[in-house]
Amino acid sequence: DGGITQSPKYLFRKEGQNVTLSCEQNLNHDAMYWYRQDPGQGLRLIYYSQIVNDFQKGDIAEGYSVSREKKESFPLTVTSAQKNPTAFYLCASSGRRMNTEAFFGQGTRLTVV
Amino acid sequence: KQEVTQIPAALSVPEGENLVLNCSFTDSAIYNLQWFRQDPGKGLTSLLLIQSSQREQTSGRLNASLDKSSGRSTLYIAASQPGDSATYLCAWETGANNLFFGTGTRLTVIP
Numbered sequence: 001d002g003g004i005t006q007s008p009k010y011l012f013r014k015e016g017q018n019v020t021l022s023c024e025q026n027l028n029h030d031a032m033y034w035y036r037q038d039p040g041q042g043l044r045l046i047y048y049s050q051i052v053n054d055f056q057k058g059d060i061a062e063g064y065s066v067s068r069e070k071k072e073s074f075p076l077t078v079t080s081a082q083k084n085p086t087a088f089y090l091c092a093s094s095g096r097r098m099n100t101e102a103f104f105g106q107g108t109r110l111t112v113v
Numbered sequence: 114k115q116e117v118t119q120i121p122a123a124l125s126v127p128e129g130e131n132l133v134l135n136c137s138f139t140d141s142a143i144y145n146l147q148w149f150r151q152d153p154g155k156g157l158t159s160l161l162l163i164q165s166s167q168r169e170q171t172s173g174r175l176n177a178s179l180d181k182s183s184g185r186s187t188l189y190i191a192a193s194q195p196g197d198s199a200t201y202l203c204a205w206e207t208g209a210n211n212l213f214f215g216t217g218t219r220l221t222v223i224p
Binding site: 006033035040041042043045048058088090092101102103104105106107109 | 117147149154155156157158159162202204206211212214215216217
């Protein structure tokens, strides 16, 4: 079945460590996105990519990095520079053409221990 | 700055009631508006997508409308069921392929 898969579902990070969250889609979508969700707040855009080997910063990119080497994959690295990384991270994809539906993964909950 | 407001923030209704969720946005130059459902600890599930040239979309007991001139969208849920309990998010898309989200309405349908 076509869809978007995030892994792991839960992730624990020690302070000072970098961790990478995986996002894979088999929907043949050009655009992929990473959002962060905190309690009581809306989703905030971290990074997005509209095509392979290209990506743009969103509203809260500091302390995060991404790569887009393959159309299907858009991993997010939470670096030690991100001072408050505990949150729920959501990956999404959509067709590059306007007015196409966005699909989301099931999320990764990251906790700093 | 683009903003998306959802009212109410939380809503409890008895099973069987019809209800309306509201979403307002600040920029009328939208490409589309999408309604999502989120269950606790889960990702978002797309419910309805309204393109900028459309006024409404329907899927089963759900109907979403879009009024670009007033910057508003509503999600109408008919004959609510306990399984409808979730957080409902609206998001509008700009020309840069970005989705701007509201903070959501948490719906509880009481059996």
